[in-house]
Amino acid sequence: MLDYCRIFTGCLSLRKDVFIVICVKGLAIFLNFAFMMLRQDNTLRPPLRITELLQLTHLGIPLEHITWPRVTMTSDQWICIRHCLMDSNLQNVTAITVLNPHHTLPQTWKAVADCAQMNPSKPIIAVKAGSTFQIYDLGSRKCLHRCSLTYCIHFWTWVNSTTIVVVSDTSVYHWRLDDNSPLPVKIFCRDTRMKNAQLVRYVSDSKMKWFALSGLIAEDNHVIGLTQIYSVDHNLCQNIEAHCVCFTSYQFKGNAQPSCVLIAATRGANMHGKLHVVELGPHLSGNLAYTSHTGSIEFSNEWYRYDFPSSIQVSSKLGLVYIVTKYGVMHLCDMETCTTLCSVNLCTDVIFSTSFNKETEGIIAISRNGQVLSVELKKEQLVKYVWNVSKRLHIAERLSNVLKVDE
Numbered sequence: 001m002l003d004y005c006r007i008f009t010g011c012l013s014l015r016k017d018v019f020i021v022i023c024v025k026g027l028a029i030f031l032n033f034a035f036m037m038l039r040q041d042n043t044l045r046p047p048l049r050i051t052e053l054l055q056l057t058h059l060g061i062p063l064e065h066i067t068w069p070r071v072t073m074t075s076d077q078w079i080c081i082r083h084c085l086m087d088s089n090l091q092n093v094t095a096i097t098v099l100n101p102h103h104t105l106p107q108t109w110k111a112v113a114d115c116a117q118m119n120p121s122k123p124i125i126a127v128k129a130g131s132t133f134q135i136y137d138l139g140s141r142k143c144l145h146r147c148s149l150t151y152c153i154h155f156w157t158w159v160n161s162t163t164i165v166v167v168s169d170t171s172v173y174h175w176r177l178d179d180n181s182p183l184p185v186k187i188f189c190r191d192t193r194m195k196n197a198q199l200v201r202y203v204s205d206s207k208m209k210w211f212a213l214s215g216l217i218a219e220d221n222h223v224i225g226l227t228q229i230y231s232v233d234h235n236l237c238q239n240i241e242a243h244c245v246c247f248t249s250y251q252f253k254g255n256a257q258p259s260c261v262l263i264a265a266t267r268g269a270n271m272h273g274k275l276h277v278v279e280l281g282p283h284l285s286g287n288l289a290y291t292s293h294t295g296s297i298e299f300s301n302e303w304y305r306y307d308f309p310s311s312i313q314v315s316s317k318l319g320l321v322y323i324v325t326k327y328g329v330m331h332l333c334d335m336e337t338c339t340t341l342c343s344v345n346l347c348t349d350v351i352f353s354t355s356f357n358k359e360t361e362g363i364i365a366i367s368r369n370g371q372v373l374s375v376e377l378k379k380e381q382l383v384k385y386v387w388n389v390s391k392r393l394h395i396a397e398r399l400s401n402v403l404k405v406d407e
Helices: 002-013 016-044 379-388 393-403
Strands: 048-055 071-075 078-086 092-099 107-110 115-118 124-129 132-137 143-148 155-158 163-167 171-176 185-189 198-204 210-219 222-231 236-241 244-250 259-267 272-279 292-298 309-315 320-325 329-334 340-345 351-357 362-367 371-377
Touching: 048 340, 071 115, 071 155, 071 351, 071 362, 078 115, 092 124, 115 155, 155 198, 163 198, 198 244, 210 244, 210 259, 222 244, 222 259, 244 309, 259 309, 272 320, 292 329, 292 340, 309 351, 320 351, 320 362, 340 379, 379 393
Parallel strands: none
Antiparallel strands: 048 371, 071 078, 078 092, 092 107, 115 124, 124 132, 132 143, 155 163, 163 171, 171 185, 198 210, 210 222, 222 236, 244 259, 259 272, 272 292, 309 320, 320 329, 329 340, 351 362, 362 371
């Protein structure tokens, strides 16, 4: 105690200007140390920017109506919502609200429909009431196409800007709108093991040569994912265990041309999931032999014992895979090695819809609480993070070359 008193007494005996200099230098050292710690902390954080684009409840959408499939997002340009509102007679009526998540200029009108989805790239909406489909141009409000089906519809969605898929009890149909087809055409039969599944997703490759129908089955206190894959060229189906899949075109290292790739994510009854990346045929001239990779996805939090992968989005340009789980966890993975680079909680609620953001190479997600979230990569920090934290030097070098940033 005596030593501290002497030091304090010595400080008081210093000239005022000397004391100020000592204080300023001490403050400078402290700020420099704090800045270094902040830089180090930023390096350790996942290189992602998560922002809220909008809150659907602020647009008058009831919270109980922010669910799948009432709310659909067929691309990063359109969100379509079927909900109820009060008319002038204070009666509940069904309404459809359409908006662009980047501009938030909603259009709302009354409609008799049990489901509605926007075209992925055009201002065209598909509306279903029972077994009848109607396709409208939003600008002119003109009906462009119409058809009534004789079978029960279990699932439907836009495959691309010209085709709608319709799934019945036994078959999968495509309705092509660019050639004015009056009715959907059968593509393949549903596997019997898919009949008890809740159908949640249908995807295709860009050339419409590969299709995948995914469903969920509740069994033994966990949710099983089952996906039926169909090849047009081989006219064959195969079932795989996968909660969600997607197709993309990607040029692997050593290949002369981009090839079609299947990406699948699944989780068993334990705390571990799997990511599979499989190169598909046909073999292209100048390319190496087909390649496939498998990596682990960790579900380490006991609170997420019932969690599972619900969507996959891919940046073919960067060679990165975004896996989003039902309970809002996102895993960023390297496509060439299936390595998980980082994981982050996007929100505290269920995420039921995602879409790839072409402009940012990130994703857009909608949660059960009404948040529409944008997830962007901090590209310069990404390389440093993979280099310093993930310790994946070869992946960091690849990303540095793609992004043209210094390591």
